[in-house]
Amino acid sequence: PGSRAMALRELKVCLLGDTGVGKSSIVWRFVEDSFDPNINPTIGASFMTKTVQYQNELHKFLIWDTAGQERFRALAPMYYRGSAAAIIVYDITKEETFSTLKNWVKELRQHGPPNIVVAIAGNKCDLIDVREVMERDAKDYADSIHAIFVETSAKNAININELFIEISRRIPSAD
Numbered sequence: 001p002g003s004r005a006m007a008l009r010e011l012k013v014c015l016l017g018d019t020g021v022g023k024s025s026i027v028w029r030f031v032e033d034s035f036d037p038n039i040n041p042t043i044g045a046s047f048m049t050k051t052v053q054y055q056n057e058l059h060k061f062l063i064w065d066t067a068g069q070e071r072f073r074a075l076a077p078m079y080y081r082g083s084a085a086a087i088i089v090y091d092i093t094k095e096e097t098f099s100t101l102k103n104w105v106k107e108l109r110q111h112g113p114p115n116i117v118v119a120i121a122g123n124k125c126d127l128i129d130v131r132e133v134m135e136r137d138a139k140d141y142a143d144s145i146h147a148i149f150v151e152t153s154a155k156n157a158i159n160i161n162e163l164f165i166e167i168s169r170r171i172p173s174a175d
C-alpha cells in the first residue's frame with residue numbers, strides 16, 4: 001500500500017560448473033518453478049530473468065547460464081566479468097565435478113570481479129544413495145573461501161529460492 005514505488009535491485013548472476021551438474025535445471029526451477037528431465041543441453045549460454053519480492057524490495061535477477069564444456073570455457077569471462085555473484089554448481093554424486101568447482105573458484109579469484117559473491121551449490125541432493133561428495137567437506141571448503149553453501153535439488157525444489165535470496169542478501173546495495 002502507499003504510493004511510494006518499491007525499490008528495485010538488479011542483480012547479475014552467472015552459473016558455472018561442469019556440464020550435467022544441473023545448472024540449467026536450477027535456473028528453470030527458480031524461474032519457472034518446474035523441472036524438465038529432458039532439458040536441452042546448454043549451448044553456449046542462455047539468459048533468463050526473474051523478479052522476486054523480498055523484504056520490501058524487488059530483486060530482479062539477470063541470470064546467465066554458461067555451458068560447462070571445455071570448448072566454451074574461453075567464453076566464461078564474458079559472463080562472470082560484470083556479475084555481482086557467481087553460482088558454482090557441482091553434482092553431489094560426482095566427485096570430479098567438485099574438483100572442477102575448485103578450478104572455477106581459482107579462476108574467479110584471479111580474473112573475476114574483486115568483490116564477486118560466490119555461492120556453491122551441491123546439486124542433486126535428492127540422490128543421497130549415490131552421494132560421492134560429503135556435505136561436511138563441501139561446507140568446510142565453502143567456509144574457507146567465504147562462499148555461500150547449500151545443497152540443492154532442482155528436481156525436488158530444495159533450497160533453490162533460498163540460494164537466490166541468500167545471494168541477494170550478500171550483495172551490497174549500490175547506494
Ligand code: GDP
Nearest residue numbers: 019020021022023024025037039124153154155
Ligand atoms: P547443466 O548441463 O549443468 O545445465 O545440467 P542440466 O540442467 O542440463 O541437467 C543435467 C541432467 O541432470 C539432466 O538430465 C537433469 O534432468 C538432471 N538433473 C538436474 N538437476 C537435478 C536434480 O536436482 N536431481 C536429479 N536427480 N537430477 C537432476
